[in-house]
Amino acid sequence: MPVVMDADRVAKSLTRIAHEIIEHNRGIDDIRLVGIRTRGVPIARRLAAALKDITGADVPTGALDITLYRDDLMRQSVGPQPVVRSTEIPFDLEGKHVLLVDDVLYTGRTIRAALDALIDFGRPKTIQLVVLVDRGHRELPIRADYVGKNVPTSLRESVQVHLAEIDGRDEVEVQS
């Protein structure tokens, strides 16, 4: 199974993205981080840590569960309902630059759902997208603003992101 990112590569990518965020937003004053459950959440927390290392300031970080916004829910169900986990965004998004964080960008449907959800929390000034891996095959007009690594894949393949907080190790692999 080809490993496309190891722990070191993951760490370096996140540090690079942190610098890009600061540069692009000219500081971090109005930045808010929101990780998409499940693996977007630890990535968002690591980015917050990286931003603090660089700037010394805390960036408020939340967790978003997009299950209730999934576009496959609203059709006649074909299986049991996906498990809903709680959303924790204990801060105001009004007028902020919200950095939406996920592990893999694929069809774009998760991000579409996340955008809908975020809008219900307020009206951010901008929403920017951070992903650790972009594997292509978009089904919606969505692109990432910050990408850890572009990994070209075929539709038959799947991308597995392992994170120390959840899986005990940092590693991204492609399975066919």
Added chain:
Amino acid sequence: MTATAATALRTRHLLSIDDINEAEIALVLDTAVAMKEVGARSIKKVPALRGRTVVNLFFEPSTRTRLSFELAEKRLSADTMGMTTAGSSVVKGETLIDTAKTLEAMSPDMIVVRHASSGAAHLLSRVCRSSIINAGDGTHEHPTQALLDAFTIRERKGRLAGLRVAIVGDLLHSRVLRSNALLLTKMGASVVACGPATLIPLGLDRLGVTSTTSMDEACEGADVVMMLRVQHERMHGLFLPSVREYFTLFGLNAERLKRAKTDAIVMHPGPMNRGVEIASDVADGSQSVILDQVANGVAVRMAVLYLLAGESKENE
């Protein structure tokens, strides 16, 4: 105890707490945590049940349960229709099955039903295509009330297992008692049921609860004191001699509450009869979670509606 967490309900209908096991109860309560957060947002609505239709079929007057379900349905973006009949069809001689089938012709996905006859929800589940949610059937069960009570207890106490819960009042006619007794004992709490001897059903122990006619004994060491409503029509005649005597023997006042644990919570499914089963200072006091129950009812019903909207495993 079920080792693995449930990720879905096996049942299409929620007719009784008997339909769901501990893991499924935990799933409903966990899902309700997420649903409660939705209610804290500035826009308190998610599109999860967009395009689904829910019928609220209430054959008994009910304000809080009906409004709670309606709000839950709306927060999930379902289309809702309500039919409250203090007898509209019944008066015309239409049977429950005919009423339900007429509504089903409009293709709802779920029917929430409140009815004065025990087993009415079971009857509908046998003849309807829709998922049936029992919102109270006669003196049988009120499963979503028990779920919201459990949610409220868990929110305050962090757990259900090992707690001592006193349920006090008209045990004979209470669907809240039946659902709560089933749920709480399933989840490892111990339940002591207390009421006048005329209002204790024969064979109550089969529900896994102990019963007593002593209010002091019931309150002793309780983590939760749950008061049940006593219907006014039971108050005079063969069940109970008078309101005055009932409150003296079974009413919850501050003095009696002292027998419970110092951090005990006081619950009531509403609507309350102040001065009949509960003293106002207790109902409004710091240990009362009665209004939390109302708030949590919406979240728990959202969870139930959401989870039942999926294709159940039993159909596979």
Added chain:
Amino acid sequence: MKVLLKNGRVIDPAAGRDGQFDVLIEHGRIAKIGKSLAADGARVVEVPAGFIVAPGLIDMHVHLREPGQEHKETIETGSRSAVTGGFTAVACMPNTLPVNDQAGITQFILKRAAEVNLARVYPIGAVSIGSNGEQLTEIGDLRAAGCVAITDDGKPVNTALLMRRALEYASMFKMPVIEHCEDPSLKADGCAHEGPVAAMLGLKGIPAVAESIMAERDISLAEMTGGHVHIAHMSVRQSLRAVRDGKSRGVNVTCEVAPHHFTLTDEAIKGYDTNTKMNPPLREEADRAALIEGLRDGSIDVIATDHAPHHADEKALEFDRAPFGIVGLETAIPLCVAKLIQPGIIGWPRLIELLSAAPARILNVPGGTIVEGGPADITIIAPDAPVTIRAAELVSKSKNTPFDGWTLTGAAAATIVGGRTVFVNRSVTGADRFEERA
């Protein structure tokens, strides 16, 4: 027309007979019983091995619903259901519309029964006018018209005083007073046996003592008056105790139980199937066991079905709103086999006593035995025939049975009333030889 039933196992407890015999039927009567009878011009029917030749079964507690509720059952459909279940005679309850409280209605029932010409129908008259519990009916007139007993079934005889008078008055005609034992205030609007199951289901209970209190009242009154009280559809052990006590004191009391009460318990009502709702309700296991014991030890006299047909629409209601009652004529034999014969509780002679000899004796009607000169009312029973009860296939106009889909054994192979074969069970192998040929 002569028929010779050859080599059947004739079981006739009233005559003390159980063995291989030939039975010669002529002109609607039993002409001869014996071994190796000569055909002598009779049509010879070789009874298949294992089949039982029994005196015609008599169900002394049936609701035929006519006049007035013909959508549930008629005298015709009920009679057909009876002979299908192996009953050559039924006694029909007076709670029709109007109530059978006068000779004109009795005569109507008998006229219809004669036109239908299947089972014998014995009307039972009301104790009180309209069964309203106030004024005695003209019991002598009812007797003269053909009633064999009186009852206010559906409800108890209203007051102790009325029961006293009914027992006294009916004793002049040697008629039993059949009592639906139930204290109305204790029963109230109950719809299930009061106990843990009803408590769980949130159904209003009918306590066991609602029945036994009334049984005790009536047994005391029978003792005082010397009248004959017959306790209908007895369901609880407390009533059985009262009956045993009464019998031991020499009181003229008899009693019947229904197959559903010794087959099912209140566990069956879980799920709120209204076809498990009857009055008295299905009781708890201790009661079921007590009834079985009472059937075994002889304290219970009769098995009667309390056949109570209701239209499907009437049963398709909430449990507490649906009417009480189930059909029973066509399921009696297999249930008795399953619960009494197969477990070895009683043997066939005792069962036939319960289903034929005893009701004939209590109602003082012909039959209940196969004797020379007696009516040729005979039920041929195939005790080992496999049967699957299908509600939809019941001959009764109503299909309200809780036994749909039950696979059992035992069936009527043929039913002979007055020498005429009125029913042949085509699903029983070998039964076709009882078919009358032109």
